[in-house]
Amino acid sequence: MAMRSRLAFIGGGNMAEAILGGLLATGYPLSQCVVSEPLQARCEFLHSKYPGLQIVSGPSANQLAVNGSTSAASTAALISEGSVHINPTAASSHSDFSAAEVVIFAVKPQVLRTVVEDLGSVLRTKKPLVISIAAGIETGAIARFMAEGTRVDPRSLPPVIRVMPNTPSLVLEGAAGLYATSDATPAQRHVAESLMAAVSKQVSWVERESLIDTVTGISGSGPAYFFLMMEAMEDAGVALGMDRETAKALTIQTCLGAAKMAQTSEDDLKTLRVKVTSPHGTTDAAIKTFEAGGFRELVAKSVGAADARSRELALELGGKDLSNKL
Numbered sequence: 103m104a105m106r107s108r109l110a111f112i113g114g115g116n117m118a119e120a121i122l123g124g125l126l127a128t129g130y131p132l133s134q135c136v137v138s139e140p141l142q143a144r145c146e147f148l149h150s151k152y153p154g155l156q157i158v159s160g161p162s163a164n165q166l167a168v169n170g171s172t173s174a175a176s177t178a179a180l181i182s183e184g185s186v187h188i189n190p191t192a193a194s195s196h197s198d199f200s201a202a203e204v205v206i207f208a209v210k211p212q213v214l215r216t217v218v219e220d221l222g223s224v225l226r227t228k229k230p231l232v233i234s235i236a237a238g239i240e241t242g243a244i245a246r247f248m249a250e251g252t253r254v255d256p257r258s259l260p261p262v263i264r265v266m267p268n269t270p271s272l273v274l275e276g277a278a279g280l281y282a283t284s285d286a287t288p289a290q291r292h293v294a295e296s297l298m299a300a301v302s303k304q305v306s307w308v309e310r311e312s313l314i315d316t317v318t319g320i321s322g323s324g325p326a327y328f329f330l331m332m333e334a335m336e337d338a339g340v341a342l343g344m345d346r347e348t349a350k351a352l353t354i355q356t357c358l359g360a361a362k363m364a365q366t367s368e369d370d371l372k373t374l375r376v377k378v379t380s381p382h383g384t385t386d387a388a389i390k391t392f393e394a395g396g397f398r399e400l401v402a403k404s405v406g407a408a409d410a411r412s413r414e415l416a417l418e419l420g421g422k423d424l425s426n427k428l
């Protein structure tokens with residue numbers, strides 16, 4: 103499968119947009135992407151931001167995005183019966199849809215089961231590579247969703263690769279973790295890795311599926327931790343009398359500069375910190391206050407809470423009750 107594979111995004115929310123936006127920025131052909139998105143307002147937003155992108159909506163949208171439509175006539179029939187809505191540009195320029203080679207489930211974990219079950223038949227027939235970015239839901243559960251209502255041999259199911267990207271993918275600065283089931287071929291792993299690499303500076307495979315929960319706790323949710331830290335620093339500057347704009351600008355550049363130093367320096371993180379911290383100086387006063395407030399323990403507890411929530415989602419939404427059906 104080449105890196106110009108036909109991609110179907112099931113769900114056109116923030117993460118789909120981050121990945122799609124990054125791919126397009128690196129020259130991935132727009133004509134090879136289709137997005138299935140149920141919310142009309144979101145479709146209109148995507149349509150105006152990415153003119154010419156194929157966006158499908160309506161009851162048969164997921165099916166069409168994955169299955170493709172071999173003729174313009176059958177697409178037109180779906181449109182006229184109201185089963186699918188396609189934006190005008192896409193309908194006129196790309197009314198022929200080829201089947202997706204890669205299906206990216208970019209939906210909330212709460213709706214993953216419904217959409218995968220809904221697509222079970224086409225996934226089992228066309229066997230695209232299935233990539234899920236939904237937090238928590240395990241590959242075994244996704245396979246069960248694909249086989250729901252059938253007695254199919256799990257070995258005949260398409261392989262599943264779980265990916266945990268993060269929103270900085272939108273500015274091509276993502277960090278992503280990947281996990282593949284053993285039936286994924288090297289070529290399929292390469293496709294998933296290349297998709298992530300197009301929008302991420304750091305792409306890491308994990309050997310055990312449970313480590314995807316940890317990836318979620320570190321880099322998946324991580325941007326929010328840094329935003330929180332920056333919010334708090336901006337507010338602290340304002341509380342000390344600085345105007346908000348200046349406090350914000352200084353905070354953001356400090357964060358970026360520190361990250362760049364951490365990335366390029368030979369020193370480890372601790373050494374870098376110590377080098378800023380003159381004995382009994384200003385940084386020392388701040389760091390001592392952080393440590394006295396239990397900062398490290400709080401961070402460990404918070405990352406642990408995200409990791410635990412990911413495992414909880416697997417139990418809540420993973421359909422363990424269906425495990426005996428395979």
Ligand SMILES: O=C(O)[C@@H]1CCC=N1
Binds near residue numbers: 237318
């Ligand atoms: O908060 C969430 O559930 C998702 C997973 C990682 C980032 N956002």
